Amino acid sequence: MKKATLILSSLLISGSALAHDGLKYDEPYARATPPNAVNSAVFMTIENHMNKDRELVSASTDVAEKTELHTVEKEGDLMKMRQVDRIVLPAEGEVVLKPGSYHIMLLGVKQPLVEGETISVNLSYANGETETLDVPVKKVMSGMKHEHEHNDDHSHH
Numbered sequence: 001m002k003k004a005t006l007i008l009s010s011l012l013i014s015g016s017a018l019a020h021d022g023l024k025y026d027e028p029y030a031r032a033t034p035p036n037a038v039n040s041a042v043f044m045t046i047e048n049h050m051n052k053d054r055e056l057v058s059a060s061t062d063v064a065e066k067t068e069l070h071t072v073e074k075e076g077d078l079m080k081m082r083q084v085d086r087i088v089l090p091a092e093g094e095v096v097l098k099p100g101s102y103h104i105m106l107l108g109v110k111q112p113l114v115e116g117e118t119i120s121v122n123l124s125y126a127n128g129e130t131e132t133l134d135v136p137v138k139k140v141m142s143g144m145k146h147e148h149e150h151n152d153d154h155s156h157h
């Protein structure tokens, strides 16, 4: 089911609207790319207001050759990106897509993403539902190199 793209630009900051399917998309943005960059990423917070888990299983956008769901995991002292086949949105909970964590990876960006533009991103869920988001492009200062180091004392063995 494909939803008509919202052309009304007054709805640009529509992240606070509760979608029909009980999901709420807060402050989505795509990272602006310098002229020679080939990759970018989309971030947002997704709230699940329903009483059962939802699973984001894929994303797509016309501005990139390929779109993947990624997470970032610590390997020794390195932060490494890894593709995941789904991002689970826990019932009555939320997942934060942010630098250094889950993100929607845009591979092979066809042209630079310029701050102020808006890209259209389609999200597909395991139950067959889809959602189309208008995602503004923003400059993000923090790169992977400047990833915030958390002093995480508890280990996960």
Ligand SMILES: [Cu+2]
Pocket (backbone or CB within 6 Å): 041, 070, 071, 081, 082, 103, 104, 105
């Ligand atoms: Cu990635």
